[in-house]
Amino acid sequence: MTAPLMNPGLPAAGTEAALREELALLRQEAERLRRLLETAASVTWTDSGDDALSPSWTAFTGQPPEQMRKGGWLQCLHPDDRQGALAAWERAQSGNLPFRARYRLRRVDGTYVWMLARGMPVLGPDGAVREWVGTCIDIQAQALGEERAAFLARASELFSSSLEASATLASLANLSVSALADWCIVDVLHPDGHFERVQVVAADPSHSTLAASVQRLTPVPRDRPVYPPAVALSTGRSTLVPEVSDALMEAVAQDADHLEMMRRVGIRSLLTVPLLARGHILGALTFLITTSCRRYADEDLQFAQELANLAGLAVDNARLLHGAREAVRLRDEFLSVASHELKTPLTPLSLKLQALSRAVKAHPDSPLAPVIEAHVETGHRQVRRLTELMNDLLDVSRISAGTFRLQREDVDVAEVVREVTERFAPRFALEHCDFRVEAPGPVCGSFDRSRLAQVLDHLLDNALKYGAGTPVSVRLAAEGPVARLTVRDGGIGISKEQRPRLFERYGRAVSERHYGGLGLGLYLARTIVEAEGGSVSVDSCLGEGATFQVELPLSRP
Structure with a gap:
């Protein structure tokens, strides 16, 4: 008997079972891959009509699949990111290239989350694109870290650009509302102990009037403060309130007006951190969220504390600088008053010495005349020295106050050099x-005669002090449009390390215990020469003397 023929249109029972098994395995593998993809990515998506491939997009954004297609997905992106994402998508589609873009994707609660989107084309048997599939990976933590690092760098740059505490705090408040808060409030604890609200900035310019009203509130701490800025100012503690309720506002309000103001602002989330430096409380920063669904969390508190540390250091430095400037101002004011007061008794003393000198000359035959005359001359010399020191102190005060002036006239510099050197001889x-003096004349220019003499006075006094017993020379020469005055001594010299500070106020190259003076002579010489449009320099080595050179313009525009 022959076996019956099998119907070629129907699969054998064994083959059908094998196909069913293969299909089941394919479904399991597809489900496995889908689960794996969902584990690796926050959102999966496709541009095909298969809604089963992108349920996570709908779950994350709330956008139905039918609205996602034909560019509708762009509506879920932050408005500032849509153009860049669309350009990347069109480039990928035009060349069948992988799609990659970074953008902020709106979550169903309205919060934007940074995503790294990737997509690939799926090709059919004919090589044409059948669909695009892709993922969106949550990179919010990474992007937030990058943003905050850039924010802190920008804050550091702004803080270092100003040495005034008020400017530093204004920069801080304006910078914060652009990236961290809807409102920023800056309260300051002044060194004398009183509190002041110095900055209130709102991101919305229409709230400027309300911000001014908030600034008029004073965060006066109580014995047991509960108002967050008062807590920070009194105790140095931070406050984080993720969700601000009306009941909480009632609990922390200092009075009815304060409560009404907080309600008008519409606080939804709050963060307050103290400004600290060297263990002292300098103020408090308060950040408010009033419009978005975002709420402050622990990572925001940590970031705000980092920002407050930078600001506290900048404010402390500004205060230290202000204190130093005030100390210098008071010192210069004291020097000015002291100079005037000390010069007052010098005038009658000088007159008495002159009278005594005349009396001695009237009795030349007296055996005491030479002795008295010598003592009178010593007295005159010391009075002149004290007068010069007082004048130097007065000049420093004038320079600091900005009242130092020159009275220029036509001057023969050679004549001034001869007069001064004759006095020093x-x-x-x-x-x-x-x-030795070499000053051929004339060398004419427009200068302040008395100040020019003062410059040479200080240079010669310096040579006499540090080059005593060694050759000293003065040379004046006119070289084209410049008069060059050189004073050279063979004294102790100046080390290379000390040269840069030699012409600074109170600058010294040696210890004041071994050499007297106020350390003002070369500073005043430099100031006068530069005011005349010239320059002064020194060439010296330790133990080999020093050469000071002054250059002055003989013609002026």
């Missing part, structure tokens, strides 16, 4: 210095 002879 006896002093150099007394110190056994070989003193």
